[in-house]
Structures are given as C-alpha cells and as structure tokens.
Amino acid sequence: MRLFPEKTAMLLVDVQERLFVHIEDHERIEKHLIALIQGLQHLEIPILCNQQYTQGLGETISSLRAVLLEKSVYEKRTFSCCQNDDVMSKLRDLNVTCVVVVGVESHVCVLQSVRDLIEAGFEVMLCVDAIGSRKYKDHEVALHRMEKEGAWLCTTESLLFELVQSANHTHFKAISALVKTL
Numbered sequence: 001m002r003l004f005p006e007k008t009a010m011l012l013v014d015v016q017e018r019l020f021v022h023i024e025d026h027e028r029i030e031k032h033l034i035a036l037i038q039g040l041q042h043l044e045i046p047i048l049c050n051q052q053y054t055q056g057l058g059e060t061i062s063s064l065r066a067v068l069l070e071k072s073v074y075e076k077r078t079f080s081c082c083q084n085d086d087v088m089s090k091l092r093d094l095n096v097t098c099v100v101v102v103g104v105e106s107h108v109c110v111l112q113s114v115r116d117l118i119e120a121g122f123e124v125m126l127c128v129d130a131i132g133s134r135k136y137k138d139h140e141v142a143l144h145r146m147e148k149e150g151a152w153l154c155t156t157e158s159l160l161f162e163l164v165q166s167a168n169h170t171h172f173k174a175i176s177a178l179v180k181t182l
Helices: 026-042 062-067 085-094 106-119 136-148 156-164 172-180
Strands: 008-013 047-052 073-076 098-104 123-132 152-154
Touching: 008 026, 008 085, 008 106, 026 047, 026 062, 026 098, 026 123, 026 156, 026 172, 047 085, 073 085, 098 106, 106 123, 106 136, 123 136, 123 156, 136 152, 152 156, 156 172
Parallel strands: 008 047, 008 098, 047 073, 098 123, 123 152
Antiparallel strands: none
16 A cells, blocks of 8 residues: 555544553654654644544644644534544545554544444555543454454554655754654
C-alpha cells in the first residue's frame, strides 16, 4: 500500500482531557500526536477531530487544540467515529482512499472506528506510537486484531516521511524538524 497526500485524511479519536491522562505513556503519545498533526498540516492533509461525550470527558487536550488549524469537532456518543454520518460524509466529500487513525482508546473507540473504516472500503494506517489505552495489554491485543482485520501499522516518523517521499519535497525540512522532536 502506498500513501498519497491528496488521497489521505486523519481521524483523531477521543484525545480528551479527562480520559487522556489515564492512558499509559500518554506524555510520549502526546508528543507524537503533536508532531503528526503539525506534519500533516504542512502537507494539507485534512484532520477530523472526534470527541466522545464531551460533557463527561472534556474537550480535546489543550496541546492538540493549540496546533489544530481546523477547529471543528465531531461530537459522538457511539464508540466508532464511523457511526457519525457527518464524519462519513466528510470522508466521502474529501474523496480520500486512506485514513490515518490515531487516538484513544486502542481497544474500544480506535478499534471500532478502524473496523468500520475497513468495512466502508478505506485503507487504514494506524500510527502505533500515537494511540494507546489505559492498560498496555488492551493496546497490544487491539493492535494485533486491527492488523489482522486489514489495518496497516506504521509509526509517526515512517508515515510522515512516506508522505513527503523525498528530501527534495517542499516540506521535507519542516517534517524532518518535527521528527527530531520525537
């Protein structure tokens, strides 16, 4: 599978104030999310920010809100982002074939969103260093299951460099600088 920026979007899943602090290794995940978001924005790749029951779990964490250029948020009550008609309509309108999925929790909302994206015909890339769960075992098992169901596993660095493809790319230096922060 080959990535093309014009055919790619990102789904940011439930990285919210009252939940994210309980995610194992959340500080490392946060660094990867910030670098990934900034890198994808350099490449003009759309980012769909999703929040599960905002009233109970809070807003997307402030460090991500600070770097997100697109401020619209898709509110949800279902675990899968794909059960939100607005999200699926937006993905169709963008005419993308690949969706990069990041966020929390790996074994619940990320897993169910990935499964539904695959079922809807999208290629799914999982940035494994930008997703997590409260318990490592839940995260690990979810990764295996999502890969078995057809998701492609990658890291933030490998994804960003695959999208720029060359040191000659206009945004190579900016992407390279972001990767050095990891």
